[in-house]
Amino acid sequence: MELIVRGRNIEITEAIEAYARKRIARLERFLPTISQAELELAQENTRSRDQRQIAQLTLRMTPGLLLRAEERHADLLAAIDLVVDKMERRIERFKGRREGRARAGMEETAPAAIGETEEGGRIVKIKRFEVTAMTxxxxxxxxxxxxxxxxxxxxxxxxxxxxxxxxxxxxxxxxxxxxx
Known part of the structure; x- marks a missing residue:
C-alpha cells in the first residue's frame, strides 16, 4: 500500500509522518485490496480550539473503489487516531455489505470516485471524476x-x-x- 501524507497550512514533520504510517498500516490487515492511502492534514483557524486540526483519510482500492473519512480535534495526533478509527468502522461496514451482497447473489461492480463542487455565489472549485455504470x-x-x-x-x-x-x-x- 502506497501512503501519501500531505499538509495544508501545516508542516508535516518526520515524526508525524512516521506516526501516521504506523497507524494507517493497520488498515491493510482489515482490507488487503487497498492500493493507496492518502492522508491530508490541515490546520484551520476556527473559533473552536478543539476543531482546528483536521485529518482526512482517503483509501483507494484495486477495483476503483474509494473510502473516505474526516475528523477534527485540538491535537493533530488525536485527529489521526480518530480518522483511522472511523475508517476501521467504515471498512467493517463495507465488508459487511459486500458479504451481504455476495450471499444474495448480486454482481459486484466498481463504483466511481465522486467529485464535489462547493457552492456559494460563484463557482470556486471544479472537480472532474470518472463515472462508472452502476445501479x-x-x-x-x-x-x-x-x-x-x-x-x-x-x-x-x-x-x-x-x-x-x-x-x-x-x-x-x-x-x-x-x-x-
Missing amino acids: PEEAIEQMELLGHDFFIFYNPETASINVVYRRRDGHYGLIQPELA
Missing part, C-alpha cells in the same frame, strides 16, 4: 461509504447520468435529468 442501489452504497449527501453515477437502465441523494427524512432520492 441506484450501488450508488447509494458508494455515497454512504464516502460519507457524502449525494452521488453522481451513470445508470445503464436509463442510459443517462443520475444523482442519488439523502433526504432529510432518512430516505433517498433519485434524480434522472431529461433534456428540455
Whole structure:
C-alpha cells in the first residue's frame, strides 16, 4: 500500500509522518485490496480550539473503489487516531455489505470516485471524476461509504447520468435529468 501524507497550512514533520504510517498500516490487515492511502492534514483557524486540526483519510482500492473519512480535534495526533478509527468502522461496514451482497447473489461492480463542487455565489472549485455504470442501489452504497449527501453515477437502465441523494427524512432520492 502506497501512503501519501500531505499538509495544508501545516508542516508535516518526520515524526508525524512516521506516526501516521504506523497507524494507517493497520488498515491493510482489515482490507488487503487497498492500493493507496492518502492522508491530508490541515490546520484551520476556527473559533473552536478543539476543531482546528483536521485529518482526512482517503483509501483507494484495486477495483476503483474509494473510502473516505474526516475528523477534527485540538491535537493533530488525536485527529489521526480518530480518522483511522472511523475508517476501521467504515471498512467493517463495507465488508459487511459486500458479504451481504455476495450471499444474495448480486454482481459486484466498481463504483466511481465522486467529485464535489462547493457552492456559494460563484463557482470556486471544479472537480472532474470518472463515472462508472452502476445501479441506484450501488450508488447509494458508494455515497454512504464516502460519507457524502449525494452521488453522481451513470445508470445503464436509463442510459443517462443520475444523482442519488439523502433526504432529510432518512430516505433517498433519485434524480434522472431529461433534456428540455
